[in-house]
Amino acid sequence: MHITLSQINDFEHLYRTHFVNSLSGYKSANLIGTQSKQGLVNLAIVSSVFHLGAHPPLMGTIFRPNSVARHSFENILSTGFYTINQVSTTFFKAAHQTSARYERECSEFEEVGLTPEFSDELNAPYVKESRLKIGMELVSTQTLAENGTELVIGKVIEVFVEEAAVKEDGFIDLDKLNTVAVSGLDRYHTGTALARLSYAKPFKPVTEIKV
Amino acid sequence: MHITLSQINDFEHLYRTHFVNSLSGYKSANLIGTQSKQGLVNLAIVSSVFHLGAHPPLMGTIFRPNSVARHSFENILSTGFYTINQVSTTFFKAAHQTSARYERECSEFEEVGLTPEFSDELNAPYVKESRLKIGMELVSTQTLAENGTELVIGKVIEVFVEEAAVKEDGFIDLDKLNTVAVSGLDRYHTGTALARLSYAKPFKPVTEIKV
Numbered sequence: 001m002h003i004t005l006s007q008i009n010d011f012e013h014l015y016r017t018h019f020v021n022s023l024s025g026y027k028s029a030n031l032i033g034t035q036s037k038q039g040l041v042n043l044a045i046v047s048s049v050f051h052l053g054a055h056p057p058l059m060g061t062i063f064r065p066n067s068v069a070r071h072s073f074e075n076i077l078s079t080g081f082y083t084i085n086q087v088s089t090t091f092f093k094a095a096h097q098t099s100a101r102y103e104r105e106c107s108e109f110e111e112v113g114l115t116p117e118f119s120d121e122l123n124a125p126y127v128k129e130s131r132l133k134i135g136m137e138l139v140s141t142q143t144l145a146e147n148g149t150e151l152v153i154g155k156v157i158e159v160f161v162e163e164a165a166v167k168e169d170g171f172i173d174l175d176k177l178n179t180v181a182v183s184g185l186d187r188y189h190t191g192t193a194l195a196r197l198s199y200a201k202p203f204k205p206v207t208e209i210k211v
Numbered sequence: 212m213h214i215t216l217s218q219i220n221d222f223e224h225l226y227r228t229h230f231v232n233s234l235s236g237y238k239s240a241n242l243i244g245t246q247s248k249q250g251l252v253n254l255a256i257v258s259s260v261f262h263l264g265a266h267p268p269l270m271g272t273i274f275r276p277n278s279v280a281r282h283s284f285e286n287i288l289s290t291g292f293y294t295i296n297q298v299s300t301t302f303f304k305a306a307h308q309t310s311a312r313y314e315r316e317c318s319e320f321e322e323v324g325l326t327p328e329f330s331d332e333l334n335a336p337y338v339k340e341s342r343l344k345i346g347m348e349l350v351s352t353q354t355l356a357e358n359g360t361e362l363v364i365g366k367v368i369e370v371f372v373e374e375a376a377v378k379e380d381g382f383i384d385l386d387k388l389n390t391v392a393v394s395g396l397d398r399y400h401t402g403t404a405l406a407r408l409s410y411a412k413p414f415k416p417v418t419e420i421k422v
Binding site for chain 2: 028050051086102144157174187
């Protein structure tokens with residue numbers, strides 16, 4: 001099946017949204033926890049968190065203007081902090097429910113039944129139920145000229161993770177944490193490991209790593 | 212287990228790379244196909260392709276300076292085109308092998324045993340074995356000041372996908388295509404669907420969608 005750009009542009013709006021959202025492959029599922037200057041907590045699911053670098057530890061997130069995550073973005077700008085909380089199988093429906101358009105005064109934590117939790121390091125709420133939580137400090141934001149989305153870059157300032165999931169070489173076993181992946185707009189998946197593969201070298205076939 | 216930024220900075224280099232690369236959650240696995248001005252084809256696996264918008268259809272990709280994907284990045288700059296090819300279970304080891312540091316004159320297609328395939332729309336090779344292939348036109352590049360990585364934004368100009376995987380509402384069934392996800396630097400996974408969830412509305416629990 002061959003689909004051209006002009007066909008994509010002619011797709012019905014929601015059909016196109018589902019289709020194009022499926023193209024990049026599996027996506028991360030994370031809840032962004034923030035707090036307003038007035039102390040109102042906010043929680044929003046995003047599938048747009050991506051790794052940007054390890055030295056220093058940086059992550060990027062895309063926020064869509066006028067989306068349900070707009071309050072999160074505004075809170076990040078005003079406080080300079082946010083949390084990233086991996087979504088796992090036990091609460092993926094509650095996580096998805098945070099994408100409803102609640103009023104600014106509503107706490108999505110309360111509405112969907114998740115528990116805010118605080119650390120001394122930053123004024124943004126973690127999700128107690130999450131098994132891998134990251135405290136983030138805002139580094140920069142920019143509006144991407146191509147479509148008006150906001151690219152937020154943040155630095156990891158602390159991590160909470162179950163010790164048993166961290167392997168001897170630093171790799172974290174996401175399957176063990178029951179972390180979910182997203183495809184398209186609304187489908188959630190568990191991951192099943194095929195293998196870890198060795199560092200690739202020219203003319204030497206990769207082998208499986210047992211860690 | 213609570214890990215602070217100063218502990219992360221004190222981690223041994225490779226340990227830190229594995230650890231931080233695991234934090235964002237599951238990542239997409241895609242092969243980037245490019246061609247030099249001289250007609251040499253190049254193929255590189257990346258886990259940094261992300262959805263940027265559907266109207267127009269845009270995707271972002273992060274390229275690390277001096278990484279094995281540097282030839283891909285240079286080719287994109289010089290030709291203005293590239294392909295994104297989802298990695299599936301049948302060739303994930305060959306895909307991983309493209310991350311070896313081959314000389315510029317080497318074709319990774321030949322070295323790892325994948326097949327280049329061309330369309331009339333762009334001068335970049337597709338991976339014949341891939342079950343979801345996207346032709347991309349370069350829109351913009353920028354060097355991110357935070358760590359010198361390159362953000363490449365491209366527009367989808369055509370898509371090749373197996374018809375049976377495209378659902379009636381435009382959603383593409385990645386499990387059916389045996390698309391793999393990556394975690395950390397080197398672990399590959401299949402996805403198993405938990406559910407598709409309805410569009411979330413305040414005060415109305417989400418339900419499962421049967422599509």
